[in-house]
Amino acid sequence: MSYDWTPEMRDRYDELVRAARERSVPATTHYTREEWRWCGDVGLLGLSVPESHGGSGLDALGTASAMEAFGYGYADMGLVFAAAAHLFACAMPIAEHGTAEIRQQVLPRLCDGRWIAGNAATEDEAGSDLTSLATKAVRTADGYRISGEKSFVSNGPVADVFVVYATTDPALGFLGVSAFVVERDRPGVTVCPPMAKTVLSRCPAGRLYLSDTPVPASARLGAEGQGAAIFQSSMRWERSCLFAGYIGLMDRLVERCVAHARERRQFGVPIGSFQAVRHRIADMKLRVEAARLLLYRACARQDAPDALLGAALAKTAVSEAAVRTALDATQIFGAAAFTGGSYEERALLGALPSTIFSGTSEMQREIIAKELGL
Template identity: 55%
Template sequence: MEFGWTAAQTARFEDTLAAVAEAFPPGERPSAGFYTRTSWRRLGKLGLLGLSVPVRYGGGGLGALDTAHQMEALGRGCAHTGMVFGAGAHLFACAMPIADFGTAAARERFLPGMCGGELIAGNAMTEAEAGSDVARLAVAAVRVPGGWVLNGEKSFVTNGPEADVFVTYATTDPAAGHLGTTGFVVARSAAGLTVGEPFGKMGLDEVPAGGLRFADCFVPDDQVLGEPGSGGAIFQHSMGWERACLFAGFLGLYDTLVERCVRHARDRRQSGRRIADFQAVSHRVADMKLRLEAARLLLYRACWEMDQGGPATLAVALSKLAVSEGLVAGALDAVRIFGGRGYTRADGVEAVLRDAVPTVLFSGTSDVQRNLVARELGL
C-alpha cells in the first residue's frame, strides 16, 4: 500500500497551511463573537469553501482524499475552530448536495457564490424530535403548482443565523418512511421563512447556530434536490462527505494540540525536572499520538474508498469515531498535562476541549456510528 503523499499533494498542503497562517495568524486568538463576512470571504479566496465542488461552478474539483488534506491544513493552521467547522458544514452538507443532486438552475444560482465566499449556507436537518432519523421529520412539504409549501421548525442549524441559503429536508409522503423525505434548497429571502437568533453553545464559539421556522414557505421545483422521496439517500450521501472530510479539520486541530503538549512537557519543570521526564506525562502524550495517527490512517482510508466510488460506509463510520473520540480523549489529556494553565482560558487548551466535545454529537453521534459499524459487520 502507498502511504505517502505525492509531491503535488505535499506542495498543496504546505501552500494552504502558509496561506491560512497569513490570513489567520497563528498567534491571533479568536476574538469574542462569531466569524465576520470578511473572514468568510478570505476562506473563499483561498478556495477552501468549494474544494470538492466542480471547477465549472468555482470549486476546486478535488476528490475526497485531496479535499481532506486541505481541510486538515485549515484545521491545523486556523485557531478559529468554530469557523473551520462552519466552513465544513457549508461545503459538505450544503454545497455537495447541490452540486451532486441540484437542478442546473440551482447549481448556477447558488454554487459560485458559495464557493467564492459571497454566500453562507446552513444545513437544516435537526428537529426537536428528529436528529439522525430522516424518516420522522415533522417539517412537512405539500405539493402545489410549480413547487412545494413547507411548514414546521428546525431546531439546530449551524451557520443558520448568518446563512443566505439553506439545504433542508422535509416529509413529503408520511406513509413511505425513509422514502418519503425530500431535500430542498431554500433562499433566506423566501417568504414564510423565519431565521432564529443564535443561541449559546458549549464550544465552537466562532460559528453561530440557531433554529428555522417554515410557515407556508414556497419552494419552486427547480430548488428540489433529486427526485421527491430521495431526500434520505441524499442526506446520507452528504453525511459521508461530512463525516470524512469535515473531520479532517479536527484532525489538524488534534495534530497541533499534540505538538503543543510536546513543547510544554519539554519546557515545564517541576521538582527540578522537565515534566516530560515523568512517565505519567510522557505516556499520556504517547497515547495522544497513538490516537492521532490511528485516526489519520482511518480517515485517509475512508476518503480513498470514497474516491474509488464505493459506499465506504464502514470506513467512514470508523474514521468519524476515531477522530471524534480520540480528540475528546486527547483534549482531556492536554488539560491534565497543562495543569492549572490548562483549566484557564489564557492558553486556549480548555477551548480545544470545549470544541472537541460536540464532535461526538454532530454528523451522527458516536453511538450512531457504532450502529453503522455493527450493521456493516452483519450484526
C-alpha cells in the first residue's frame, strides 16, 4: 500500500508550513483569539469537516499531512494540540453524529475560528474508563438535564462550546453513556480558570461544572447510549491525525540537530564527526520514519476491520518516539537546550504529555493485546 502524497497534499503542506513559519509565537501565557482565528483562516480547524458545513472535507491522509505541516512549521505545540483537540475530539463527533440542527448551528463557527470547543470527557475517577462517569444526564420532557464535574478539559477555560459525555443509564455500562453538545452560556455551566501546567502550557485546560444544565434533545450526538462508540470514533481520528503534528515536530528536531552537529565544534572538529552524536541522530531519523509509516497506515485504514489496532499502534509509536526524539535533541544541544526558552525545550515540554492524553501508552498496549486475541 502506498502512502505517497498527491500533488494537492504536497502543495497544501508547503503552503501551511510557509504560513506557520511566518508567524512568531506571542509572549502570552495561553494562545490568543487572534492566533485561533488565524488557524481558522488557513483551514486548520475544519480540515476533515465536510465542505457543506464550512470545512475542507479532507480524508484522514489529507488531514494528517496538513497537521504534520502545522507541527513542523509552528513553534508552539500548545496551539497545535489545542487546534487538533478542537477538531478531532469535538468538531468531528458533531459532524459525524450531530443532528442537522446542531451541525448547522455549530460547525461553521468551529471551522472558521469564531468558536473554540472543549472535549469534556475526563473526570477525577474516570479517565480511560468511560463507563465510570459520575456525570449524569436525566431525561426531561423536552431534552435532558446534566449534572457533574469534568477535569482536564483542554481549551475548556476559553471554550464556547463543549462535547460532554454523561451517563444516561448507569445499569447499562458502556451502553449507558451518551454525548451532548453544551454551549458555554447554558444555565448551570461553570467554567473554571486555567490550571497551572508546564507541558503544552499555551493550551489552557481546566475544570467544568454542570449543575442541572438543561439541553434540548437535539443537542444529543447519535442515539442515547452511543456515547462510548462516539468517543472511540473520535479517538480513531485523534490517535492518528492529531499525532501527525508530532511527526512534524520530530522532523524539525532532526533537521535542527543535523544543522547544529555540523556547526557546533568541540576538540577542534564538528560534533557531528563523533560517532555518539552521529548515531544518536541516525536513531532519531529511524524512529520518526518508522512512526510516520504506522501513522499513515492507520489513516489509510481508518475504516478497516483492524482500524482500532492500527490507531493504537500509531499512537503508541508516535508519542513514544516524540518523547525519545525530544530528549535526544536536548542531549545534542546540551545546556543550550535549557536556556532562553529554546525550541528544543519547548519541543520536549510539548512531547512529554503525548504518551498520556488520548489514552496512555499502557492503555494502548492493552488495546493492542486485545486486538491480537490475548
